[in-house]
Amino acid sequence: MNDMNGTTPTPGTLVTERLLLRPPRPEDVSALFEACQDPEIQRWTVVPSPYRREDAQFYVDKLAVDGWADGRSPVWCVFEKATGTLVGTQGLSHRGPGRAEIGYWATAASRGRGFTLEATRAVCRWGFAERGLRRIEWTAYVGNEPSRALALKAGFTMEGVLRSYGEQRGRFHDVWMASLLAGEQDGA
Numbered sequence: 001m002n003d004m005n006g007t008t009p010t011p012g013t014l015v016t017e018r019l020l021l022r023p024p025r026p027e028d029v030s031a032l033f034e035a036c037q038d039p040e041i042q043r044w045t046v047v048p049s050p051y052r053r054e055d056a057q058f059y060v061d062k063l064a065v066d067g068w069a070d071g072r073s074p075v076w077c078v079f080e081k082a083t084g085t086l087v088g089t090q091g092l093s094h095r096g097p098g099r100a101e102i103g104y105w106a107t108a109a110s111r112g113r114g115f116t117l118e119a120t121r122a123v124c125r126w127g128f129a130e131r132g133l134r135r136i137e138w139t140a141y142v143g144n145e146p147s148r149a150l151a152l153k154a155g156f157t158m159e160g161v162l163r164s165y166g167e168q169r170g171r172f173h174d175v176w177m178a179s180l181l182a183g184e185q186d187g188a
Contacts, residue, residue, distance in 0.1 A: 012074060014122045021076040021090060021119055024064040028077050031086040032056040035107045044144045045105055046168055067091070071131075078119045080110070087115045090123045098134040100127055104147075111146070120154045121185065128182045135179050141166055142174040156180045 014021040024032070035041065036051040048055045059075075067073030072094035080087050087110035092100040102123060106116045127133045138156050140147040152158070156178035166175040 012068060012076070014076065014119075014126055015081075016118050016122050018081055019087070019115060019118055019122070020079045020081050021122060022079075023068055024060040024075065024077045024089075026060055028086065029053065029056045029060055032059060032077070032089075035086060035088075035105075038108050040108065041105045044141060044147065045103070047105075049169065076119070076123065078115065080115065085110075087113075088119065090119050092123060092127050092131070092136070095137060098132065099137065100131070100133055100135075101137045101139060102127075104150075117150055117153055120150065124154065124180055124185055128185065134182045138178045138180070139166060139175045141168070142176055144176075148176055148178075151178050154180065155185050157184075 012023050030053075033051065033053045033056040036047050036056065041047060042049040042051060063073075064075050067075050073091060075089060075091040077086055078088045078090055079085060086107060088104060088106040091103045093103065095101050102120065104116055104120055110116075124136050127136055136156075138147075138151040139162070140151070142161060148158075157180070158176065158178045160177060162175050162177055164172040164174065166173045
């Protein structure tokens with residue numbers, strides 16, 4: 001199967017009914033830069049604010065490359081197959097033996113279309129099958145209701161509030177935590 005550019009998919013490429021998830025490439029810098037101008041992405045994630053083109057370049061050239069090279073933090077750009085449009089990102093960060101944390105954001109134009117849920121399910125399946133994870137954790141700053149609703153739809157179980165846990169630009173926030181265990185996804 002070929003990716004949207006007609007080339008053979010790279011390792012780490014995931015394909016769903018409507019989406020192509022693949023490691024970031026240099027040609028994604030402009031789309032990532034534009035997407036991360038969204039105040040909601042800056043509000044609820046740890047992306048730099050203000051978000052500069054150099055930040056997108058660093059994400060593609062350093063964070064993504066290193067995350068895949070050492071296997072501890074693989075990240076994907078998520079594209080709608082029909083249009084080739086960037087609709088978000090996904091990532092899995094190593095948190096201990098058999099354990100990782102999922103993170104995601106969606107572009108403003110793609111929210112409410114089910115793309116992030118579809119991508120999250122694909123990344124979780126990959127993490128359990130390819131990385132042998134036993135537990136995938138989700139956290140979000142308390143108040144990020146859309147992210148929480150998505151995690152619950154994806155099958156995560158709420159576990160509670162971690163006080164003063166999440167650091168964002170020098171401030172600590174309370175976060176919600178939920179988890180998905182191997183065998184719980186897709187009715188398995």
